[in-house]
Amino acid sequence: MTILTTLIGTVAFALIAPVVGCLLAGLDRIISARMQGRVGPPLLQPYYDVRKLFEKESVSVNSVERTYVGCALLFAWVAGGVFFTGGNLLMCVFIITLSSLFFIMAAYSTRSPYAEVGAARETLQVMAYEPMVLLLAVGFYLAAGTFDVGDVLALDAPVITTIWLVFLGLLFILTIKLRKSPFDLSMSHHAHQEIVRGMTTEMSGPTLGLVEIMHWCENVLFLGWIGMFFVWGNPLSIILAVAVVLAVYFLEIWIDNNFARVKWQLMLKSAWAVALAAGGVNIAFLAFL
Amino acid sequence: MAFASKSPWVIHYDGSSCNGCDIEVLATLCPGFDGERFGVVNTGNPKHADIFLVTGSVNEQNIGVVREIYDQMVEPKVVVACGICACSGGIFHDCYNVIGGVDKAIPVDVYAPGCAVRPEALIDAIVKGVAVLDEKSKALKESKKRGE
Numbered sequence: 001m002t003i004l005t006t007l008i009g010t011v012a013f014a015l016i017a018p019v020v021g022c023l024l025a026g027l028d029r030i031i032s033a034r035m036q037g038r039v040g041p042p043l044l045q046p047y048y049d050v051r052k053l054f055e056k057e058s059v060s061v062n063s064v065e066r067t068y069v070g071c072a073l074l075f076a077w078v079a080g081g082v083f084f085t086g087g088n089l090l091m092c093v094f095i096i097t098l099s100s101l102f103f104i105m106a107a108y109s110t111r112s113p114y115a116e117v118g119a120a121r122e123t124l125q126v127m128a129y130e131p132m133v134l135l136l137a138v139g140f141y142l143a144a145g146t147f148d149v150g151d152v153l154a155l156d157a158p159v160i161t162t163i164w165l166v167f168l169g170l171l172f173i174l175t176i177k178l179r180k181s182p183f184d185l186s187m188s189h190h191a192h193q194e195i196v197r198g199m200t201t202e203m204s205g206p207t208l209g210l211v212e213i214m215h216w217c218e219n220v221l222f223l224g225w226i227g228m229f230f231v232w233g234n235p236l237s238i239i240l241a242v243a244v245v246l247a248v249y250f251l252e253i254w255i256d257n258n259f260a261r262v263k264w265q266l267m268l269k270s271a272w273a274v275a276l277a278a279g280g281v282n283i284a285f286l287a288f289l
Numbered sequence: 290m291a292f293a294s295k296s297p298w299v300i301h302y303d304g305s306s307c308n309g310c311d312i313e314v315l316a317t318l319c320p321g322f323d324g325e326r327f328g329v330v331n332t333g334n335p336k337h338a339d340i341f342l343v344t345g346s347v348n349e350q351n352i353g354v355v356r357e358i359y360d361q362m363v364e365p366k367v368v369v370a371c372g373i374c375a376c377s378g379g380i381f382h383d384c385y386n387v388i389g390g391v392d393k394a395i396p397v398d399v400y401a402p403g404c405a406v407r408p409e410a411l412i413d414a415i416v417k418g419v420a421v422l423d424e425k426s427k428a429l430k431e432s433k434k435r436g437e
């Protein structure tokens with residue numbers, strides 16, 4: 001895997017992922033509205049929102065906030081570039097974590113009490129999902145014999161056949177990663193205020209637009225991880241992967257609409273318990289049997 | 290093309306309303322009228338909001354708050370005075386501590402009368418406000434182009 005492929009992949013991801021992510025976000029809002037007995041916004045509503053945010057006056061509480069958010073977006077693109085060019089999964093995991101850290105720094109830098117609470121909660125969220133994400137990488141290595149995502153195309157059977165428990169664990173933390181209720185502690189998309197709006201409390205206009213785009217790109221990347229489990233040597237498996245990804249996304253929307261936000265203690269405990277039970281047991285089986 | 294009109298996020302502040310208008314404002318934003326069809330989102334954060342819905346009159350206690358919220362909102366922004374109290378002080382106009390309508394504190398773009406203001410009147414007012422928002426957005430763009 002050369003640097004050049006990763007670079008080209010990053011640029012391609014930076015162009016394509018926002019489009020896909022935006023459409024997914026639009027679908028999310030329509031489906032959520034239908035679940036609540038409403039008509040809901042047009043499909044392109046998230047796009048309109050972001051365009052509007054970029055049209056707004058550019059104000060910022062300090063000079064570094066937007067730089068941090070920009071870095072977070074940049075590293076989300078690189079992580080996507082690494083993943084979708086078939087690069088190293090472990091590398092992708094670390095880069096996307098770096099992106100989250102930049103976002104946390106952006107929230108802390110504003111010195112607003114609500115944003116700081118949001119940032120502290122985001123740190124807890126990272127702590128909650130990171131063990132499972134690392135076990136995902138380890139499980140993937142044991143199942144595929146390599147960390148390179150591209151090598152799944154040479155497998156005789158998809159990795160889901162050997163690490164389905166890890167897959168279930170990933171499904172659990174995916175709710176945290178996609179910022180869906182019951183785990184949308186640091187920054188919710190629905191009730192836009194105070195602690196619930198958390199990290200983005202002080203961000204406005206173009207900065208908020210960048211956050212939104214980063215969120216779309218992250219969503220595409222995480223759904224890519226889900227799809228990865230279902231791809232093997234057969235080219236038709238890509239269709240299966242896309243179908244599974246859409247089903248999982250629908251499941252996440254359903255969860256989002258049906259569960260109330262939990263306290264961080266429960267999130268942390270349950271995420272670690274799931275990581276240990278799902279990831280740990282699966283990996284122990286693969287490593288020792 | 291201005292996108293401001295396609296995604297008007299609103300913030301609601303209760304001045305010294307009797308709560309009649311607040312109930313109507315929230316009713317307007319509830320699923321029954323489904324404001325999200327037009328991109329309306331109810332935010333609680335002035336920094337994210339485009340339209341400021343104020344109910345009730347301005348008095349000595351809240352004039353600072355109203356101004357603070359207005360100042361925190363990012364241009365282009367629009368203010369809608371909801372209900373006759375917010376327009377002119379209404380039934381409370383000669384109370385000892387009431388200063389008057391919202392326009393005594395901040396510039397108001399659209400006046401929605403009624404006691405209490407009906408959701409239909411409010412939707413009309415928001416639609417008017419959205420047109421003003423578009424104008425302001427265009428003006429901002431032009432001033433940006435001129436490099437001001």
Ligand code: SF4
Binds near residue numbers: 307344372379406
């Ligand atoms: S206009 Fe009427 S309903 Fe509205 S706040 Fe004033 S008195 Fe209450």
